[in-house]
Amino acid sequence: MKKLHAAGLSANAIAKKLGVSQSTVSRWAKQDGLRFDRTRTAEAVAAHTIDLAAARTRLAEKMAARAEQLLDSLDGEYLVYSFGGRDNTYSEHLLKKPPVEVVRNAVTTAGITFDKLTRIVEKDPDVSGAQSVVQSLEAGILAAAEALRQPETSADSE
Incomplete structure (x- = not known):
């Protein structure tokens, strides 16, 4: 084993070459x-x-974009x-x-997205770009919530 170690083989490679477990090689090396x-x-x-952090960022961007689209869809006819x-x-x-229940569902969905994005931001400390995404999503949620607070008149439902 000493010769294999000196040759620069990894513990895993030595274990495979000798037909023993990696833990056995590690124990022998320690001895x-x-x-x-x-x-x-x-x-x-x-x-x-780094790859996982990048994947989280890509997913956060997609989630934020969809939530924004959902909130924006509340501004027109339905x-x-x-x-x-x-x-x-x-x-x-x-x-x-849109009817009140549609607005409520959209705001709830955007709120869940906001919560998930906040957790992503907390997990990745260097997320200066993600913070602006979360801030814009927060503004959209607040605007939609304000629209939901306004009473629906019977003329609006027709």
Whole structure:
């Protein structure tokens, strides 16, 4: 084992070559006062950590964009439709604004997204870009909540 270690093989490579477990190789190395270079392992872990952070950021951006689209869709007219009756007929009606339950669901969805994005921001300390995304999402949620607080009149529902 000492010759293999001196040749620069990893504990895993030595274990495979000798047909023993990696823990056995580690135990033998410890008894002989040998240490394995863990630089490549540390670099791989660091690279994987960076990849995961990048994936979280991409997901956060997608979540924020969808939540913003959802909130923006509340600003216009809202089409309601149905299929039904014996002949399975289609009917539709265009409302001046979305019904209260639609607004409530959109604001709730955006709130959940905001909560998730906040957790991502807390997990990745260097997220200066993500903070602006969260801040703009917060502004959208507050605006939608304000719209939800305004009483719906019967003329608005028609």
